[in-house]
Amino acid sequence: xxxxxxxxxxxxxxxxxxxxxxxxxxxxxxxxxxxxxxxxxxxxxxxxxxxxxxxxxxxxxxxxxxxxxxxxxxxxxxxxxxxxxxxxxxxxxxxxxxxxxxxxxxxxxxxxxxxxxxxxxxxxxxxxxxxxxxxxxxxxxxxxxxxxxxxxxxxxxxxxxxxxx
Numbered sequence: 387x388x389x390x391x392x393x394x395x396x397x398x399x400x401x402x403x404x405x406x407x408x409x410x411x412x413x414x415x416x417x418x419x420x421x422x423x424x425x426x427x428x429x430x431x432x433x434x435x436x437x438x439x440x441x442x443x444x445x446x447x448x449x450x451x452x453x454x455x456x457x458x459x460x461x462x463x464x465x466x467x468x469x470x471x472x473x474x475x476x477x478x479x480x481x482x483x484x485x486x487x488x489x490x491x492x493x494x495x496x497x498x499x500x501x502x503x504x505x506x507x508x509x510x511x512x513x514x515x516x517x518x519x520x521x522x523x524x525x526x527x528x529x530x531x532x533x534x535x536x537x538x539x540x541x542x543x544x545x546x547x548x549x550x551x
Contacts (some may be wrong), residue, residue: 393449396429403429409463417465424451425463475528483507 406426413419420441427437428448438445452465454462475483486494487502499506 392433393428393452394431395425397450398429407459409460415465418463421451421455421463424448424521426453486511 403426406422406429408420410419410426413422415441420443424441424447428434432440434445434448434452437443437448451462452457473484487507491497491499491502491506496510523549
């Protein structure tokens with residue numbers, strides 16, 4: 387079985403080396419810091435195997451970082467965050483859910499409980515027109531956290547009627 391050739395970063399200028407050292411000392415983002423240290427160690431002649439044992443990362447990760455740095459330069463050190471999962475509830479439906487969640491169940495002539503929970507909102511599927519929610523359901527707690535964050539933006543006085551839509 388043949389030995390894989392060692393992978394190293396391209397040769398760095400003195401300015402590039404200083405910049406890499408500065409990033410490895412001052413980076414606040416742990417991903418950027420880890421990538422900078424991997425590139426710095428590779429520039430100092432450390433093998434992939436040595437870097438993996440010292441940094442406690444996989445050899446694939448080290449090779450990927452080195453190849454990305456060789457192709458993109460310092461831009462490869464920055465993490466590329468994606469937008470995440472697409473929204474399953476449109477903004478209009480989200481606002482309706484939040485408005486309902488800020489009211490009392492008694493305002494809707496529901497006497498079985500005194501406060502809303504995510505499960506109760508999803509189970510009842512309330513909308514202002516009395517129909518079911520469109521564009522999804524109340525879903526996991528993460529989706530309803532927007533209501534809690536925005537709750538102070540539209541305060542209601544105790545005993546006031548439900549919002550008029």
